[in-house]
Each structure stands twice: as C-alpha cells, then as structure tokens.
Amino acid sequence: MLLLEKGNRILQEVVAAILLREADEKPSACDVKLCDFDDVSYQVVVDAADLTTLIVSMNLPCYEQIADKGGKVAFETAFEGLFIEAANGYHCTVKINVDDYKEEAKAEELVGKLATMKSIVVGGTFQHFFNACIGGEEIKQFSFELRGDTTLYFCPRGDSLIVVFGVDFVEDVDKVVGKVFLQELQNCKAGRSPPCNWSIDPPLEVKAFGVTENPGILGYISFALQKSHMQNNAAEAIHVLQTFRSFLQYHIKMSKSYWHSRMRARSLSLLKVLNRAKVEDPNAAKNKKTASGKRFGPK
Numbered sequence: 269m270l271l272l273e274k275g276n277r278i279l280q281e282v283v284a285a286i287l288l289r290e291a292d293e294k295p296s297a298c299d300v301k302l303c304d305f306d307d308v309s310y311q312v313v314v315d316a317a318d319l320t321t322l323i324v325s326m327n328l329p330c331y332e333q334i335a336d337k338g339g340k341v342a343f344e345t346a347f348e349g350l351f352i353e354a355a356n357g358y359h360c361t362v363k364i365n366v367d368d369y370k371e372e373a374k375a376e377e378l379v380g381k382l383a384t385m386k387s388i389v390v391g392g393t394f395q396h397f398f399n400a401c402i403g404g405e406e407i408k409q410f411s412f413e414l415r416g417d418t419t420l421y422f423c424p425r426g427d428s429l430i431v432v433f434g435v436d437f438v439e440d441v442d443k444v445v446g447k448v449f450l451q452e453l454q455n456c457k458a459g460r461s462p463p464c465n466w467s468i469d470p471p472l473e474v475k476a477f478g479v480t481e482n483p484g485i486l487g488y489i490s491f492a493l494q495k496s497h498m499q500n501n502a503a504e505a506i507h508v509l510q511t512f513r514s515f516l517q518y519h520i521k522m523s524k525s526y527w528h529s530r531m532r533a534r535s536l537s538l539l540k541v542l543n544r545a546k547v548e549d550p551n552a553a554k555n556k557k558t559a560s561g562k563r564f565g566p567k
Contacts, residue, residue, distance in 0.1 A: 296314065415513065428493060432488055
C-alpha cells in the first residue's frame with residue numbers, strides 16, 4: 269500500500285513557478301483556482317498591478333469546526349507574519365512579498381509550507397489532542413466532518429486517544445470494495461502501529477456522541493493511539509490519520525483500475541483466439557489423402 273503525499277502537487281507547482289523563478293525574471297500575473305481532496309479549494313493570485321505580491325487562499329469546509337481545536341493556532345504558527353484576514357469565500361489567506369524570497373532555500377521551504385496548508389490546519393487538531401493526552405489534561409470528546417461522507421471522532425482516554433472514522437461512499441461498488449479493504453486492514457498487524465477495529469455498528473466510544481445505531485453509512489473504523497504513538501511518532505501518526513480517508517479512496521480506485529485492465533487484457537486474448545479460429549463448412553466435400561500423399565475424393 270502507498271501513503272499519499274502531504275501536500276497538493278498542483279498547488280506546489282503553481283507556487284514554485286512564482287517563487288522559484290530566475291533572479292532577473294519577474295513573476296507573471298495570475299489568478300488560479302484549484303481543487304483538492306475532501307472538497308478543499310485554493311486560489312493563487314498575483315495582481316498585474318503589483319507583481320511582487322503573492323496571495324494564497326484556502327477554503328476548508330471543516331475549518332470553522334476545528335479552528336478552536338488547534339487548527340487556527342497551527343495555521344498562524346506555520347505562517348507567522350504572513351497570514352492576513354481571509355479573502356472573501358475562503359478561510360485562510362497568506363500574503364507574501366515575492367522579493368523577500370529570492371534565496372532558493374528559503375523559497376523552497378515556503379513552497380513546501382504552502383503546498384501543505386490543509387495538512388497543517390487539520391494536523392493542528394490532531395496535535396491539539398495529542399498534547400492534551402501527553403500532558404494528562406482533561407479534554408472533552410470532539411467530532412467534526414472531515415468531508416461530506418466522513419465524520420471524525422476524537423475520544424481521549426487518559427494518556428491514550430481513540431480516533432474513529434465514520435466512513436461512507438457514494439458508489440455501491442466502492443462500498444463493497446471499501447468494506448473488504450477495511451476488514452483486511454483490521455486483520456493486518458504491522459510492527460508498532462496502533463491497533464484498529466472495524467465494525468458496521470457504532471463502537472462504544474461513538475455512542476457517547478449520541479450515535480447508538482448506524483445512520484446508514486458503511487461503518488466505523490477506530491485506531492487506538494498510545495502515548496508512544498503521540499510522542500515519538502507524532503508527525504507520522506498525524507499524516508497517516510488525516511489522509512486516511514483519501515488513502516482509502518485512492519486504493520479503491522486503483523483496485524478498480526487494475527481489475528478493469530485485467531478484464532480488458534482477457535477480452536483481447538479471447539478476441540485473438542476467435543480471430544484465429546476457422547469454421548469449416550459442414551456441407552463442403554472433403555478430400556482425403558492416401559499414405560503416399562495423393563488426394564482422392566468426390567469430383
């Protein structure tokens with residue numbers, strides 16, 4: 269299985285074209301709008317009237333739910349001195365003076381941050397709960413909609429944290445494949461990874477949110493993180509968990525693509541067999557050969 273990248277590759281390329289240009293080259297005016305997984309959208313603007321100013325904005329549907337749970341703090345910490353009041357229709361906006369990033373290493377660092385803007389904000393919520401559990405703080409349970417078909421539940425248990433995904437898919441085929449994938453994931457034990465559990469019915473942790481019956485979704489998968497996961501491997505744990513839904517969708521699509529390629533290959537091989545086949549006319553007279561090779565039969 270492949271883990272997805274943290275950032276948006278297209279956003280990274282657009283921003284890199286502006287910041288990592290030649291020293292004597294001026295940035296071109298642009299107004300680019302991009303879409304990401306989880307219904308996230310971006311806007312990259314360089315105004316023709318001021319080619320030295322780059323403005324990057326992000327619309328994150330779940331931002332208002334997680335802003336007070338570490339999302340806002342994470343964004344302002346990562347882009348200290350650069351963030352401004354969000355542009356109309358967006359939740360996070362960064363304003364950059366292009367001339368301040370002529371040094372290549374400094375520009376590359378900023379490009380990496382901008383490409384992972386969503387990861388930084390959503391990851392801030394995970395870090396918020398990680399810090400609380402590690403520090404032994406009492407913190408209430410929390411849930412938010414990661415995307416329209418996925419709800420994320422945080423259930424602190426002393427120095428451990430249970431993260432539950434309420435997962436669903438729009439397409440029926442995706443539901444069938446996703447269910448098989450999640451069942452196999454439950455049975456897969458790899459190294460020191462946190463144990464996971466898959467069930468169609470809501471687990472006990474989710475019942476604390478008032479969810480006592482399955483509301484018609486595919487099911488729930490939960491990950492039990494211990495203090496070692498949140499302290500020693502926090503960055504990796506946050507990356508894997510926050511991209512889990514996209515990771516799941518990616519592998520379902522790749523599986524379907526593989527099956528289709530196998531079916532197409534099989535169909536081509538059968539067509540070749542049919543094309544090589546020759547049908548004999550049952551009414552045609554048959555010539556026979558003798559041992560010496562002479563033919564004889566009806567004339």
